[in-house]
Amino acid sequence: MFIATASPPLPQPHGLGPQRGATPDGRRQPDVQVPAVVACLSPTALLAAREPTVGLTFWRRPARAGLRPAIASALALPPFSEVAQGSPDEAAQALMSRMPARMRPLRAELAMLGRLFSTLSGEAVVRFRLEHVADDACRQFHIDSVELRLLCTYAGLGTEWIGLDGRVRRMSVGDVAVFKGSKFPDSAPRIQHRSPPVEHLPRWRRSRLLICIDQPGVF
Ligand SMILES: [Fe+2]
Secondary structure (H helix, E strand, O other), X not given: OEOOOOOOXXXXXXOOOOOOOEOOOOOEOOOOOOOOEEEEOOHHHHHHHHOOOXXXXXXXXXXXXXXXXXXXXXHOOOOEEEEEEEOHHHHHHHHHHOOOHHXXXXXXXXXXXXXXXXXXXXXXXXXXXXXXXXXXXXXXXXXXXXXXEEEEEEEXXXXXXXXXXXXXXXXXXXXXXXXXXXXXXXXXXXXXXXXXXXXXXXXXXXXXXXXXXXXXXXX
């Protein structure tokens, strides 16, 4: 179910389902213009990430209650940034092997998101960056110098982004977003985003835990 951009139907992913613009019996229909920002309550929203008009896709999902102990364990550590790359399962395993045992329930979650990203990027190898941040390290709105980037915030304030109407919005904890970066070869609108400023907040509200997934070799 669409919740932000209800008018056009969700497109089929590349290589799956009927050809865009065609009915099941093969008759041609006018092409449907997919909006720049697509949001959905299921991961199928992310399949629109490569569409030529789309700059941002969202899978809106509630915070993961089963991950609370693992998230709390991560937030009990000093701020960190841990990177791993490989197949989604290998990278998740490698990353979690360096973390406290109480964080291990995140392994399956990261592997699942990595597999989603691998499907979108068309590449078997993904790069994870799991971060606990508590400062304003990346507070300028920007477009990433990558093809696609997946972001999910597990705790703290979510990533902020600017809609095409100029309004600043904030992702909710648990949302999975795929932003199109400057290196993706199309002319879709790019959606600027930033880490929310936190240094003005009380110390207990500054910590954020987030995962960033993209393709190795691009920054
Ligand atoms: Fe970014």
